[in-house]
Amino acid sequence: MKRSTTIAVGVVTAAALALAGCGGGDDAAAPADGPVTLTLAGWSLSTTPEFQTLADAYHEVDPDVTIEVQEYDATNYDTQMTTDLAAGTAPDLYVQKNLKNFYTYQSGAQLADLSEVASTYDDSTAGLDFYAVDDGTYAIPYRQDAWYVYYNKDLFAQAGVPEPTGEWTWDDYAQTALDLQAGLDAAGSDAHGAYQHTWQSTVQGFALAQTPGADLASGDYSYMEPYYERSLRLQDEGAQVGFGTATTSSLTYQTEFGTQQAAMMPMGSWYVATLLAQQESGEADEFSWGIAPAPQYDDSTFDAPVTFADPTGIGLNPAVDDAKRAAAEDFLAFVGGEEAALALAEIGITPAYTSDAVTEAFFGLEGVPTDDLSRFTFAESEARPENPVSVSTTVVQNILGEAHTEIMSESSPVDPVLEEAGSRVESEAPTS
């Protein structure tokens, strides 16, 4: 089969590469009934309980199927997965951490087509579309994060600044940050008005999701300019910790918000569970907080606030045998549905499946702010992908990541850096 193309220079070379292509298709088919054990790759299991939660919840539904979660490294998950897939030693099911690497796995034929499973879901499961390539669907989302603004009600009160209304443009956000800074300074607090983490997503993610007509692959990044100008202004006027200080001090957003160093902070929904746990353990201070929708590009989207985050999904290793495949597909028909969503919401994860019952489960968590704005934010935020699936996404994001550090460190002015990023994308990014 694939051999003919690989055999070339050096016997062992060819053998190694051919094995890369053909490896993995192991055991003969086992009988379909009886207990089945499937393996699922996850990361940092002791601090990331969602994989085991899904496995346990499914085991209750179908006691014949046991899902064994295998632990991978959180930061180098994709490096490990790549080597495993290349050598045919990967588990049966593996989590798609973000959409960047999804493209590679999909185009490298390392994900089985799950169209039939996908057809069992309806619109209540967000993010399915993002995994659709040509006529197939190659992963099932179980989790859909979204970026919100976390705010500290106590610090807002101390600064004498009105709390978010849920109808903020970015200019409102910036003005509030400045007001907060003035108010906090006057009140003798050394907290900052806002904290913006050092990641490129804190600027670029919003800009891409919200700006009409913005296209990551286009090579035109001028749409990011207003977003950068605002961030730079906030750091220049001292309303948020400067990028240089944040990187050199390795600041963590958990410390900045959790120990009340900043009155508000744009951050992903995963932080809800962390903040609850840290307040519980005493690592974070006790204070009253809430979540507000991401500030918007303009007032046209206040009803359904646009924000961003990639879905997290599970894909199927195409090398599994038929017996396992059937069980795995049943499991995948479960992870994006309501039962799984309820189990996930109970541990503070934002599930891909949304319904009133799921919202109730999430807000039933001890310590979650239950005010209307927080509920509205959770239920109505519309997350667009940070990494739209495309051949060029990873390369573009790497280039834009470099642009981000250059702009935020104020090594160069915004315009020329974005322009250079554009021309680099044109010359460096693959087109097919």
Next chain:
Amino acid sequence: MAGRSSATSLEEQGAEQGGRAVTTPLPEAAPSPGPQPRRGPRRRATTVGRAVGYVVLAVAAAAVLLPFFWMVTSSLKENNQVFTVPIQWVPETFRWQNYVEIFQRSDLLTWVKNTLLLSVAVTTLQVLTGSFAAYGFSRVRFPGRDALFLLYVATIAVPWQAYMIPQFIMLSDVGLSDTLWAIIALQTFSAFGVFLMKQFYDTIPEELSEAARIDGMSEYGIWRKIMLPLSVPAIATLVLLTFVNTWNDYLGPLIYLRSPDLWTIQLGLKTFVSQYNADYALIMTGSVLSVLPIAVIFMLGQRYFVEGIATSGMKG
């Protein structure tokens, strides 16, 4: 408050040190000094010089140990106090339970056991095969020797990231992935050890081996009875560096060891990092515990660098 002031002095030392150590010691320290029993003033000068030397060394040591100091104090902090503005050199309250918690929350003992096993096995094999091969490169002249040696050294220059997948595929095919054997196999045959030992063998006078040869000793006998004993400092160096590198290796175990019961310390400590969070206090706790064994081994091993078992004694 006390913490603050001691911190400032340390910071300043850290800031100044980088450049200073370059210029001071070199010229006067060249020969091994040793006491020079001559006239009085001279001896007093030596004492003063020595005192100054100690001060310089102490300051330099403080600068060099600063990150380690921060690592230790961070291991006694709450996680959210590790990274702050301004820097907190000494925590307000010491959180000793980190050192209990790390054993409760993780399999540290398993990690230590695996790391120790790997380090000892790799070091032993590396020293044995490396010094053996080095003798061939240093003392036996045969056609193609230099080209082969150059090939050894050249492979050091190939970045591992670039060929680790083909290598992983090979080792997986023979069933070695996810076993400790994979790491032993990878680390043992590095060109580094061969190169290092060969360079040291090159300094041992040829006449010694010639004499032994005339006495009818075989090449293997010369290696074992003459070269090995004479290269103790080199072996000590190789043992130390191999041990440390295996102990601290991260990428190798990352790629090859998947089962939690095979993890090494460096790999295990990363379980305190999850996708969006990291428990830096426990990472620092683990790092401190991980450095200690190496420090002890170093303290014990470094005396082999002064014992001077080298050539001089044999010449007479």
Next chain:
Amino acid sequence: MTTETATRGRRRGRVALRRSVTGWSFILPNFLGFGLLTLVPVVALFYIAFTSWNAFGTAPFVGLDNFRRLVGDGSFHVALLNTLYYSALHIPLTLGLALGLAVLLNTKLRGVAFFRTAAFFPYITSIVAIAAVWNMLYSPEVGPINQVLTSIGVDDPPGWTTSAQWSMPAVIVVGVWREMGYYMILFLAGLQTIPRELYEAARVDGASAWQRFRNVTLPGLRPTTFFVVVILTIGSLKVFDLILVLTDGGPGRSTLVLSQYIFQKGFEEYQFGYASAISIVLFLLCVLVTVVQFVINRRRDA
């Protein structure tokens, strides 16, 4: 010498064979493992560089495409220049400091064990801690380095790791600081091979400390120095993890180095063919420098 060579000449054939067998018998135990585990994958890498392999499946042969692409790849040029910049400063500074430390600590002074251990500590301290502390020291606004600079009247102190202009010097300082103890160990071991009598003889001849260093220590250390220079050069050209944790190549591309670019192209962008081609350039660069050093070393020996 000449008569010896002549005698050898007569028995050349038989002796050469016997020597080959002996030589290989020494080398073989190591070479088996080395050849199988390192050489074979390296050969595979050389093949992959001529393909567009993406780690999965087939590896279509693309001839010299990857190498042609290198010529016009701006980021590759940046990474190459940065790597040379790093090496050009890191190598001599580390070499000088390591040698200085080794000579200074090659004594029987009381407490020398402590100082040697201290010098080696940067190499064994967790790299995360190193990055954290050095970055804090470098912090442009709140860092002690700039506080000192400001207090002594420097108006516009550098931004260190947060400035595209100063990030490379900042990284080099940390690189030197971290590795000097490592190479000090090698020099220390090398110093033990210098016969003590040579120093005594030089002292009797009235040689000054500097003369003894120039005429006894340095020549005696030559095999060690050669080893250190080769390993240090290759290590500098391949610098990776330190830069990754300190600046991650930034700000912008100001500290992007070849190894990091290889990792980026391979494991982040899955262009393993192209990543292999860059590796070959890096490899050739190292080999070129190494061969030059070999030649110089041999000329001195002769």
